[in-house]
Amino acid sequence: MSVEGALRPQSLMLTFLGDQVLGRDVCVYSGSVIDVFARVGIGEQATRSTLSRMVGRGLLRRQREGRRMYFGLTERSAAVLRDGERRIWHTGAVNRHWDGTWTLLGFSLPESWQRQRHDLRSRLTWSGFGPLFNGLWIAPGEVDVSSLVAELGLSAHVKVFRAHADAGTDIGAMIGETWELAELADRYEAFVRRWQPWESRSPQDADDALPLRLRAQAEWLRIIRGDPRLPVKHLPDGWPAQRAEHTFRAVHERLTPLAEAAAERLLDLVPVRDDQA
Incomplete structure (x- = not known):
């Protein structure tokens, strides 16, 4: 699988856990994470280092089962992931209902x-x-x-x-002076160019659907978290956020059945135990 665009391993890790662990009271085996991350070009050492750092920062908890180490969410990381979930599925990328x-x-x-x-x-x-x-x-x-x-x-x-704002304020001009609109638009347009082909494609290896969906979701979250959701009526004509959001949702919908089947094959999950932190 080859998809352009660099993402930090921690961003991918949080997206992966939000997708597979959040709200399920389970922990995931480190070997499963290494397998999935290898499919997006992140090596074993980098994955292990990311897991360790996130434990140290209070974003993950460890749980040992026999000789295997599993990782689950903490209250802190769950709060971060719930915010990301809200931004993706409820808030959206386009602000049509601004009240002034x-x-x-x-x-x-x-x-x-x-x-x-x-x-x-x-x-x-x-x-x-x-x-x-x-x-x-x-x-x-x-x-x-x-x-x-x-x-x-x-x-x-x-x-x-x-x-x-006072009635005489040029809100569109103020927005253009305060935020880097061209840079934000470029990010939305790049997302469409990169992911639009996947609206009608499936990966050759069915197991790649899981990391592919993971990457699309992480990239989308990175863009919308950097978007102040300015009122659309004051943005330039042809603002690309709506088109990019359509692409993200179409790709996510297409990949989800394959990704969920791949998760069943690739992921070793165990219930959270309260006796381990």
Whole structure:
């Protein structure tokens, strides 16, 4: 199987676990993971290292069964995966129902707080915000950032407001100045070019359907998590998100029967035991 586009092993791992483990109270054998990941070009050592790092970061739990080691989700990773599931299947890539509300976040940090400033900006970007001005960021809709700000320890330095634009504001121009629309559009268009052929194709090896679907889902999640879901009526004509979403759903639907059959053959799963962390 050959599909373009580099993905971090941890991103693939989370997608794989969300697909096969989330909500099922099971753990998956490390050898099964190694087999699936080898089919997307990730070697055994890189897969084992990813599993170990994710255990160390509290994203995975180990469970030994005889001589085999199995891996399952923690509360932290399950929360991350539920958010990804919501973004893929419920929120979607196109914001057609925006009510005109914006969330404004202003911050003022000491000059010496370079790390804190970098962390805040990174998390705001991940949450759909863009820099309206230096120290003032904006996102469409009502975005709850209270936990994000508290986690970074910046509650005393951040102020959050809900607002509507004045009637004379050129929202389309503001969006174009605040977000890198051309870059985001390129990502959607590249996804369509890469995956549209699979709307009418099946892999030659039926077992490749599982890693192929895994890769499509991980790539799609990476794109939509980087999309602030700006109101579609203020985006350029021919905005490619809807076309890309159609491609993703069509490919996912086509591959799913084969992928589920492959999972039955390739994956060794055991029930979660409460006596192991």
